[in-house]
Amino acid sequence: MAEDTILEMRSITKEFPGVRALDDVTLKVRRGEVHAICGENGAGKSTLMNVLSGVYPHGSYSGDIVYDGEVCRFGSTHDSERAGIVIIHQELALSPYLTMAENVFIGNERARRGWISWNRTEGEAKRYLERVGLHDNPSTKVLDLGVGKQQLVEIAKALAKDVELLILDEPTAALNDDDAGHLLDLVLELKAEGVTSILISHKLNEIKKVADSVTIIRDGRTIETLDAMSAEVTEERIIRGMVGRDMTHRFPEREPRIGPELFRVEDWTVHHPMDRERVVVDHANLTVHAGEIVGIAGLMGAGRTELAMSVFGHSWGVGISGTAYKRGEPVDLRSVHAAVAHGIAYATEDRKQYGLNLIDDIARNISAAGLRKLARAGWVDANAEHVVAERYRRDMNIKAPSVNAVVGKLSGGNQQKVVLSKWMYTDPDVLFLDEPTRGIDVGAKYEIYTIIHELAAAGKGIVMISSELPELLGMCDRIYTISEGVVTADVPRAEATPERLMHHMTAVKEEDHE
Template sequence: MTEQILRMSGITKTFPGVKALQDVNLSVRRGEIHAVCGENGAGKSTLMKVLSGVYPHGDYEGEITFEGRRCEFGGIRDSERAGVVIIHQELALSPQLSIAENIFLGNERARRGLIDWNRTNYEAATLMKRVGLRENPTTAIADIGVGKQQLVEIAKALAKEVRLLILDEPTAALNDDDSAHLLDLLRGLRDEGITCVIISHKLNEVTAIADSVTIVRDGRTIETLDMRADQVTEDRIISGMVGRALDNRFPPHEPAIGDEVLRIEDWTVYSPNQPDRKVVDGAALSLRRGEIVGLAGLMGAGRTELAMSVFGRTYGVHITGRIFKDGKPIEVRNVQDAIRHGIAYATEDRKRYGLNLIEDVKRNISAAGLPGMSKRGWVDEMREYRVAEEFHKSMNIKAPSVSSVVGQLSGGNQQKVVLSKWILTEPDVLILDEPTRGIDVGAKYEIYTIINRLADQGRAVLVISSELPELLGLCDRIYTLSEGRVTGEVPRRDATQERLMHLMTKGQE
């Protein structure tokens, strides 16, 4: 475990106006799991893109040595031929192709110019068994979940005879069971002699699986820690990431809770794909002004489906039930109705549904509030610019200007843009679906501070989260959901992870 398989020395990478990496050094021992940690925008993914040839030799300064040889990768194919394979956070699979076709895409099993399908499916089945997939190799990627798609990516890497596997936020979109299975798989690969480099914001997973941790902050290497010898804790990693001790991961908050602003009664929603299946079953909940309410549930419990169906029926069919605003019944038939009644919803998938990644900060912030800054069908661009600048400052969005392209911002700053967009509509009720997914601890603290500020302004905030410690640290009251049914309502003083988990599994086999 002492021999180095990889050394990156003096890596510097510059984008127009931004130095993303500055003299970064990284050493990885053969056969270890090496974690790279840092805040959003610290340069972790950029460093891995340099290593894997996404940013080819000549686009950066510094030297890469792999397996004792100096490497000058001109692209991904060069790094893969050397045995370095990267799996990005956004999976690069073709949904309409089969599992087998995806595993060997670009690496086809062919004979005399024709694909040998028997060999393709046989070898795919062997690799799938190795990573714990039991599906038929001919199953389409679109028909399996995200957790299994992640395993397909690893099988794809194994097909390329990987010696160094890079995983960028591999469990960000996975539930607890899928995450645990993936971590067990990585331990098995380590036992087989495959070296892994993993980028993750989930520090509990890092401390559970990593042999070493390198911390990157503001584009520079801060330190490398031996997880066993140094007895590294989550707080120790956080201190290196943010440059200070984060004694309390949740900002202090004294709630000032007022009257009821929203009540949902007997809310039932059916699946649009299986119209005879209930995904929300007679749900009832209420929100009060100045209150932060949590919604907890296991994957598939119906949390997102409930939120989206309330927000202008953007999910589901055969929706029944009643919505009351300030004690009076309202009709919310579409998104425009929801916004008009002061209801806003920030999606869990900000990159796909929450933002236009090729547009700038200004246009993204104004997207939901254009009617309020338009005259006779024309947008008042000066007002749009001023509003965006106000949010740029008040939300501490770390972007050079409001003309910066949103897709180039870190996850935490993208989330601030999403929140700005919906705050602009001046909602009374703000539903936040996984508001800190894929965000580091420093940025999480900023998001929590914003949520507290919204509550202090008299808004009701409903937070949906898969992280029970987040709900316990942030919320004044927590509802639990199981199989589409509300199974409990727990005030903050009585809430524990054990009690919430009991209610979240209530009624399940």
């Protein structure tokens, strides 16, 4: 083994009942580098890292892990952590009701003779927290922190375990641009201090920013390892390796067929439920036509989601005023039931918490919003439910052995297809899609884009909220920009550029509405 190699995984094969998740995977990581792992959802990236970190113990897979020149047989995450390998999962493992200091040393307590030294705990935690750029009081409870700071607490927790190899699984998936940038800068700082990192991410621009090497995994197999610093290794080159084909177009071709006005809101105003004096959406006007895809662009906190959720049956906010029109006629949307009855659907940005029942199967998730269509005398027809779900599984290309598969075990892209299926079954006229491709890979994104195009071609009105300007520019016929709760512009596709959208997204409200 070369002297600069800290990790080598040789011929790793891991099987689950009926599925070979990893098939003879090989990975080599140099000491002191940031090594990215790319692949579509379900390619085996997280499974490989769970093997490395002991989540899947030795004996549950075949192949060898060679770390620091020695073959390792980790029976648990405690074994890998003792060796200096720490994994930070996408779902953070923090206790919200404990303090930052307590979380930093959870399972690694600063104790003597069975008694925890709180002075030592807080003093040492403060040093680790400051090392990752957190200057909050260590006694602050985790539940009082934003997601970005919680991610930094996880890294401080890893540093407290004397980490030598840090594994980050989709660390920026739930972060805004500022928090994501800070975290990536921290990864580079840790690299300068000698910490090796393995980064799993769908965000190829982030990989190009921080990674030295990129290993691509497809269908449970290693495809290739690339020098990320090479000018020849572009985002398009990485995508080709991930999906196994050239993607000359990130977005499907589409010829818009836009019909008459389908839905409109006028003077829509929403107040914050915890601070009723605070206006979150301020006299907003929005229109969508049949067959049209309309985008909403805005910075974090601008009021995009609040606008969509308040329109969808007043499911967020208080003191809501304004008028909604469907095909020119006023409609009452004061409850979710009323919104669904009027043909309005909302696919949430947080599919795991609000969009799906993760412990239930595909069939029940798809039928959840349209149970009345399957009920007879108060009883759901299970056979009819199965037939409906199977049809969507086939038409939406949901990759699962059957509609009895538990949704929580599906990849992010397939979960998103279940969410869309659920709302498509209600046969809506207008769909609000809030971050419909968040956390899914480029191949699955293309499938979601195709589904959105098909819905528009069927005459539906689509309102698409996204934090990714290239996505809005590639998908939408018009784009509204929103800043501080105010709709600042309505930009046709032909006139939309990233610079123009950002100008309107950062516009400051000039005057208050009466």
